[in-house]
Amino acid sequence: MTELECPGLPASWLNAWLAAVGTTVLVPNLRLSWTESPSPHAVLVCDGDINPVDAVVESWPDSDRIGDMPIAEDWRSCEPTVPNIPLPIFRERASKGRGHKDAWSLSSTYTDMHVDASKPESMIVARSKLAPAAPGSNRTIHFRLARVHGLVGDLRDRVAATLAGEARRVNANGLGFDVTRITALGDASDKRVDPVIEVLAFFGLALFPIRGSGSQRSGAREGVLSFARQRGWNAADDDVPRMTWPAWSSPVAKSGIDALLDAWNPYRLDTWRRMGVHAAWKSVEFIWQGKDQTRGIGSEAL
Structure with missing residues (x-):
């Protein structure tokens, strides 16, 4: 089998975590685990000598x-x-x-x-x-997906750079919930996203x-x-619905992730041990000011 560590997909970043899951939705024989480092990132595993980058590229969704x-x-x-x-x-x-x-x-x-x-x-x-609301011409979640899909460019180089953590961002709103795309109140620059992350994250929503x-x-x-x-969304101690997501040690394919998400309970440590979960996070939503309707979801470690 071929194993690839992906520092560009840190588990604490919700969009990157969803993107890692999205690779297993696109590539049936791809398996996913996470490093047990202080800041876990994705590890993609393919059977045989197929490079995970090539596997993702070959299964990449076309415009049709x-x-x-x-x-x-x-x-x-x-x-x-x-x-x-x-x-x-x-x-x-x-x-x-x-x-x-x-x-x-x-x-x-x-x-x-x-x-x-x-x-x-x-x-x-x-x-x-x-699938949050978005301002102006960004319209529906699918319109945003199609737009960011068209911004990927040279596919193999883009995918390789994203997984390695070396990708350059483009001017776009993306799917509309990546907190890292939001600039400071005094910054007039455009929102910027990694289009590969955004497309893969959308496919991660399949689960x-x-x-x-x-x-x-x-x-x-x-x-x-x-x-x-x-x-994945539960009422937290403050009764605010929050999404929770885990990092696990054993490489599992889409069906295994599906089962793990059913069996894992973020507030029961025995399920952490049983599922091989070694870290997890809960969502923290961006608080906008005034009439600004910008949405964003960050994370806080559990």
Whole structure:
């Protein structure tokens, strides 16, 4: 087997952690573990003599795949999506997208199991915190994905640089929740992201479906959205929903990560030992000022 340490994918950075998981979604025989250093980073393992960089490059999604996702703004004969998706549009996408290999692109970003019923004539489905609102022309999460996908450029060099921690960033908002893209209040420069990280992070969402209790709830939209439940998100000691994510020692493929995330409990140390988890983090959200709607998710070690 071929093993590659990836200092460019530190586990404490949520987008990089999701990106590492995303490599296993794209490459079925790729396995993922994390170093046991003070600042763990990803280790990718391939069977045989295939370099993990080459494996990711060979499985990289082309523009046709990105454009044919059920979450795409314009998809087949469906009504176009908008940032706040009405229930009928979601229902149509969910029905026509059953069996699609990227059906998760819809179920990991929105759910109809919690809706805003304060306006019955235009009920809005709940949205994941990992598909946040974005200003102006950034529109939907899929629009942002397609835009950043088109900024990758020379694929192999980009992927190799990203995994090595040597990638240069581009001017873009990315998926919209990377806290490291946010500049200081007095800094007029554009937000900057690593496009490879952003694309891989989106594919990492495949293991994080969003659900609810199946009820309707009237009230302010933000309050309703916070009621939807997504895998990995739990109420912390302060009753604020926070995402938690682990670093583990044994190399496991996508299905193994899926099982580990079910069995691991961030607040039960016996599950840490049983799952080989040696570090974990919880999300800390960026607090914007005034009318600024910038979103960002950082981390705090558990």
